[in-house]
Amino acid sequence: MADDDRDARGELGTDWKAAWETEDNYWQENFSSRPYALGPDYYDRFRPAYRYGFESARDNMGRSWDEAEPDLREGWTRYQNDSGSPSAWEEIKAAVRDAWDRVTGGHTADDQVPRPPTRE
Numbered sequence: 794m795a796d797d798d799r800d801a802r803g804e805l806g807t808d809w810k811a812a813w814e815t816e817d818n819y820w821q822e823n824f825s826s827r828p829y830a831l832g833p834d835y836y837d838r839f840r841p842a843y844r845y846g847f848e849s850a851r852d853n854m855g856r857s858w859d860e861a862e863p864d865l866r867e868g869w870t871r872y873q874n875d876s877g878s879p880s881a882w883e884e885i886k887a888a889v890r891d892a893w894d895r896v897t898g899g900h901t902a903d904d905q906v907p908r909p910p911t912r913e
Contacts, residue, residue, distance in 0.1 A: 841877075846865075
């Protein structure tokens, strides 16, 4: 994921930037309630993970976390280098998942497939 404000056409997108700023504010306010939070002063360490989860969920709509997680793990190495984050995948995976679930509503692709009615 590039760390910029470009939309799918490669053009700058102000909607995306505003959306990330909203998410950033949300996570900054709610970070200390998360089980992996080391304390309120550690938000900056997790900010790249939240942004990565936010961007990845938007780019992978329709995929479940379980389907996407191996690709996200691999992509974190590149993103980590670009963002300057010192955190390894296992340290930030829960924060990435939190941001992913917030964007997707916690729904997997399987949840979106219509199921035939059950017989009673």
